[in-house]
Amino acid sequence: xxxxxRKDKGIQTSTEEKKDTPKGLWYKSPTGxxxxxxxxxxxxxxxxxxxxxxxxxxxxxxxxxxxxxxxRELDANLGSRDPLKFEDTKKYPERLKAAQAKTKLKDAxxxxxxxxxxxxxxxxxxxxxxxxxxxxxxxxxxxxxxADYALKKKIPFMIISKSGGARMMEAAYSLMQLAKTSAKxxxxxxAKIPYISLCTDPTxxxxxxxxxxxxxxxxxxxxxxxxxxxxxxxxDTTGQELPxxxxxxxxxxxxxxxxxxxxxxxxxxxxxLYIDLIKNQPLRS
Amino acid sequence: MEYLEFELPIKELEEQLDKCQIIxxxxxxxxxxxxxxxEKKLAETKKEIYKNLTAWQRxxxxxxxxxxxxxxxxxxxxxxxxxxxxxxxxxxxxxxxIGGLGKIGDQSYMFIGQQKGFNxxxxxxxxxxxxxxxxxxxxxxxxxxxxxxxxxxxTLIDTPGAYPGLEAEERGQGEAIARNIxxxxxxxxxxxxxxxxxxxxxxxxGIGVGDKVLMLENTWYSVISPESCSSIxxxxxxxxxxxxEALKLTAKDMKRMKLVDQIVKEPLGGAHTDKExxxxxxxxxxxxxxxxxxxxxxxxxxxxxxxxxxxxxxxKD
Numbered sequence: 001x002x003x004x005x006r007k008d009k010g011i012q013t014s015t016e017e018k019k020d021t022p023k024g025l026w027y028k029s030p031t032g033x034x035x036x037x038x039x040x041x042x043x044x045x046x047x048x049x050x051x052x053x054x055x056x057x058x059x060x061x062x063x064x065x066x067x068x069x070x071x072r073e074l075d076a077n078l079g080s081r082d083p084l085k086f087e088d089t090k091k092y093p094e095r096l097k098a099a100q101a102k103t104k105l106k107d108a109x110x111x112x113x114x115x116x117x118x119x120x121x122x123x124x125x126x127x128x129x130x131x132x133x134x135x136x137x138x139x140x141x142x143x144x145x146x147a148d149y150a151l152k153k154k155i156p157f158m159i160i161s162k163s164g165g166a167r168m169m170e171a172a173y174s175l176m177q178l179a180k181t182s183a184k185x186x187x188x189x190x191a192k193i194p195y196i197s198l199c200t201d202p203t204x205x206x207x208x209x210x211x212x213x214x215x216x217x218x219x220x221x222x223x224x225x226x227x228x229x230x231x232x233x234x235x236d237t238t239g240q241e242l243p244x245x246x247x248x249x250x251x252x253x254x255x256x257x258x259x260x261x262x263x264x265x266x267x268x269x270x271x272x273l274y275i276d277l278i279k280n281q282p283l284r285s
Numbered sequence: 286m287e288y289l290e291f292e293l294p295i296k297e298l299e300e301q302l303d304k305c306q307i308i309x310x311x312x313x314x315x316x317x318x319x320x321x322x323x324e325k326k327l328a329e330t331k332k333e334i335y336k337n338l339t340a341w342q343r344x345x346x347x348x349x350x351x352x353x354x355x356x357x358x359x360x361x362x363x364x365x366x367x368x369x370x371x372x373x374x375x376x377x378x379x380x381x382x383i384g385g386l387g388k389i390g391d392q393s394y395m396f397i398g399q400q401k402g403f404n405x406x407x408x409x410x411x412x413x414x415x416x417x418x419x420x421x422x423x424x425x426x427x428x429x430x431x432x433x434x435x436x437x438x439x440t441l442i443d444t445p446g447a448y449p450g451l452e453a454e455e456r457g458q459g460e461a462i463a464r465n466i467x468x469x470x471x472x473x474x475x476x477x478x479x480x481x482x483x484x485x486x487x488x489x490x491g492i493g494v495g496d497k498v499l500m501l502e503n504t505w506y507s508v509i510s511p512e513s514c515s516s517i518x519x520x521x522x523x524x525x526x527x528x529x530e531a532l533k534l535t536a537k538d539m540k541r542m543k544l545v546d547q548i549v550k551e552p553l554g555g556a557h558t559d560k561e562x563x564x565x566x567x568x569x570x571x572x573x574x575x576x577x578x579x580x581x582x583x584x585x586x587x588x589x590x591x592x593x594x595x596x597x598x599x600x601k602d
Contacts, residue, residue, distance in 0.1 A: 256372035277386035278434045280393040
């Protein structure tokens, strides 16, 4: 006997009117493990059974890394323009508006300063939900300004990458954000301000060809996709089958591009341990 | 505990002592006197054997399977504060060369060293402590990072040599070692080098140019291993003992020739017989060395290092 038996006959609800189960009560990881969302949140958005690191955004990362979720957002109002009058299946301004409505975000990165384990830290965190975390002028400018802030105040800097790459709708303006952000990081390096790059799922395209790979340490979350050309592009271009685990965090660690992989629950401790060690200051515990 | 051939008299006495103690525990026979005598004999035998070690015997001790390796030292020195860092940012993370940041007391150091394994599986994983070019490039990357932030560098040397492999040659083993040696001569932070096991040739010097170069008592450091030397010059591996003597590769010899700065004493019987004591001696030596170097300006530091290496060599004018 079925567990649920339909008693009423002739139900023909149209798709639009179908009621989903209340959203957000349960989460199912890719390996099929199911977890209560409250529990997931308490476990740093990591599925406890299989260790799957759920994609999260700036809101969650700030909450994880800043003490008591207290921080001051920088340049919160910077917004995109449409210099190329770009249009694909949708006009760029419309796409922006739709993304803003859907995500309640202004663009694909948020930058903030706050205390992490009692000391100041500047974080720029990308949001994948906003047009695939794509990097246009706003992302580049906000990262550059956050780096400037870190430089001026001599505060360690961290970028959390989560991006599909450059934003096509801003074409070559996007491309030049690679140069702009990298130049800023070079200034930071000259001033000997520590810069930590955290690669999360996914970190691809223009981000890997700029700030994501330029950290004093490059670190990653387990199982993240990290690479320049996406796996599909590589497969289609070369006609080769890709090895298991190609372009995962573990693959990058093995090939020498990551300093270490950190579980999200250890992230706050580990980045601050690194900062204490490299700045030769007493360890915070 | 594993015993080397020349240690067999010690093994015998230790077994006798064990037996004696067991008899004492299990029967009413008073064995105190007998045990005492064996203990005395044991102490004398140890002294006798370890006082007169030949060069080859020291080579054997330096490779003793129970000897503490790089990570053992680092973990003992830094405890929870050690943060291992990986990768050369180029092709690979070399498992035979490890590195990372850690604290001794309040001071951060960048630790770098070759790592050997402790059983068949881990020995393979660590490639027997033989680095590829990526290992040397990882070491250089970490040194440069330490230099950038003014963190002193400690290198721990324990390698039978750089890996003589096809891919190692393709990727420029020689270039990688050469680059490290050059960069280390001008690094603007103190470099303290400790030979904790085997110091074989360029593979060792690739992380071994330092302001203070220390050798643990039962280690060796030379241009080639005694076996390879024997095979090249005598055309047979049989003459390794003679080769070991001839190469003057012990800590004492190296100190006398002024090619290293200091010998760190090991517990009687070698580092592995009392690891804690060994770790303390190494820690003490590192801290003291750093104290001597920390107040030198980068310019003075580099000049002093330059002068030291310029002085090495014997010739007729």
